Amino acid sequence: xxxxxxxxxxxxxxxxxxxxxxxxxxxxxxxxxxxxxxxxxxxxxxxxxxxxxxxxxxxxxxxxxxxxxxxxxxxxxxxxxxxxxxxxxxxxxxxxxxxxxxxxxxxxxxxxxxxxxxxxxxxxxxxxxxxxxxxxxxxxxxxxxxxxxxxxxxxxxxxxxxxxxxxxxxxxxxxxxxxxxxxxxxxxxxxxxxxxxxxxxxxxxxxxxxxxxxxxxxxxxxxxxxxxxxxxxxxxxxxxxxxxxxxxxxxxxxxxxxxxxxxxxxxxxxxxxxxxxxxxxxxxxxxxxxxxxxxxxxxxxxxxxxxxxxxxxxxxxxxxxxxxxxxxxxxxxxxxxxxxxxxxxxxxxxxxxxxxxxxxxxxxxx
Numbered sequence: 001x002x003x004x005x006x007x008x009x010x011x012x013x014x015x016x017x018x019x020x021x022x023x024x025x026x027x028x029x030x031x032x033x034x035x036x037x038x039x040x041x042x043x044x045x046x047x048x049x050x051x052x053x054x055x056x057x058x059x060x061x062x063x064x065x066x067x068x069x070x071x072x073x074x075x076x077x078x079x080x081x082x083x084x085x086x087x088x089x090x091x092x093x094x095x096x097x098x099x100x101x102x103x104x105x106x107x108x109x110x111x112x113x114x115x116x117x118x119x120x121x122x123x124x125x126x127x128x129x130x131x132x133x134x135x136x137x138x139x140x141x142x143x144x145x146x147x148x149x150x151x152x153x154x155x156x157x158x159x160x161x162x163x164x165x166x167x168x169x170x171x172x173x174x175x176x177x178x179x180x181x182x183x184x185x186x187x188x189x190x191x192x193x194x195x196x197x198x199x200x201x202x203x204x205x206x207x208x209x210x211x212x213x214x215x216x217x218x219x220x221x222x223x224x225x226x227x228x229x230x231x232x233x234x235x236x237x238x239x240x241x242x243x244x245x246x247x248x249x250x251x252x253x254x255x256x257x258x259x260x261x262x263x264x265x266x267x268x269x270x271x272x273x274x275x276x277x278x279x280x281x282x283x284x285x286x287x288x289x290x291x292x293x294x295x296x297x298x299x300x301x302x303x304x305x306x307x308x309x310x311x312x313x314x315x316x317x318x319x320x321x322x323x324x325x326x327x328x329x330x331x332x333x334x335x336x337x338x339x340x341x342x343x344x345x346x347x348x349x350x351x352x353x354x355x356x357x358x359x360x361x362x363x364x365x366x
Contacts, residue, residue, distance in 0.1 A: 022150025023078040049199045110155040118171030126179025132248045138178040149190035172207040182218035216253040219261040223268040232274040238293040272301040279320035290331035304339040
């Protein structure tokens with residue numbers, strides 16, 4: 001009896017889901033070009049933008065002054081909704097944290113913060129993060145992928161749709177959510193151009209803040225863009241050894257290189273930079289360290305934003321005491337440093353960046 005031939009089992013590779021391009025990824029000029037290529041009048045771009053950003057429709061079908069044929073082309077080629085709301089948590093202070101699911105099943109966080117001066121939205125630029133800051137929940141599980149520009153824009157649109165229900169509007173944006181914005185530079189820049197456009201949500205450049213952990217070449221590139229957008233750098237330590245312990249990126253870009261890039265930025269743009277400084281008990285919060293920080297940034301046109309860190313269960317850092325926070329602030333002020341303490345918001349709803357995602361989507365952060 002002949003032996004049956006044993007054929008190797010072929011395991012089919014799981015294909016990644018195709019991401020349909022978001023209509024929110026297109027600037028007006030790009031939308032005009034697409035319309036021309038598809039046999040439509042370029043002026044329709046203004047009408048589409050009106051429906052997207054002023055009327056904030058949720059389907060292409062609602063764009064009633066467009067022909068049925070154009071609406072069908074838009075439906076076929078673009079996604080109007082790439083985010084679905086998994087969780088919406090509201091704090092007693094009015095802060096709202098959204099956990100959104102993307103087309104491929106990954107999730108991201110977006111936060112609406114209410115201030116006396118208006119409503120601010122903190123947007124995410126990546127699914128996860130590869131920077132690896134040792135105090136941050138966003139880096140748990142590493143980087144899954146970059147967000148597309150439209151996925152970043154749609155976060156703001158989704159929040160604005162929530163505010164529409166109570167007659168309010170988004171007045172400012174901070175790019176400080178999950179991910180490192182300068183690691184997804186092109187999508188971030190496209191987002192800025194779309195959100196700042198007067199035909200879009202028309203958020204003024206001076207009401208937008210971009211934060212980086214310190215990717216030095218991108219700081220030079222960003223300075224050369226000559227934008228009026230606010231710029232923040234996550235510093236968190238006044239010397240190379242301490243910063244390297246908290247932020248592995250400091251191994252690639254030394255603190256001296258980072259400060260040199262910041263000086264270039266302030267000289268090139270004439271604008272000040274904000275140094276974000278997270279206070280961690282016993283790590284970087286003594287008066288001596290405050291004095292070292294003052295020496296480090298002396299002569300730089302800057303502002304220091306002190307951030308009492310939120311407790312993250314997966315991390316070992318302990319929140320700095322109130323007395324130590326005020327002592328640190330006082331030491332900086334005595335040295336002539338412009339400094340403020342960030343007001344804590346949303347502490348009762350997993351406020352730390354990436355924390356809600358870490359709690360709810362264990363499959364993504366392992």
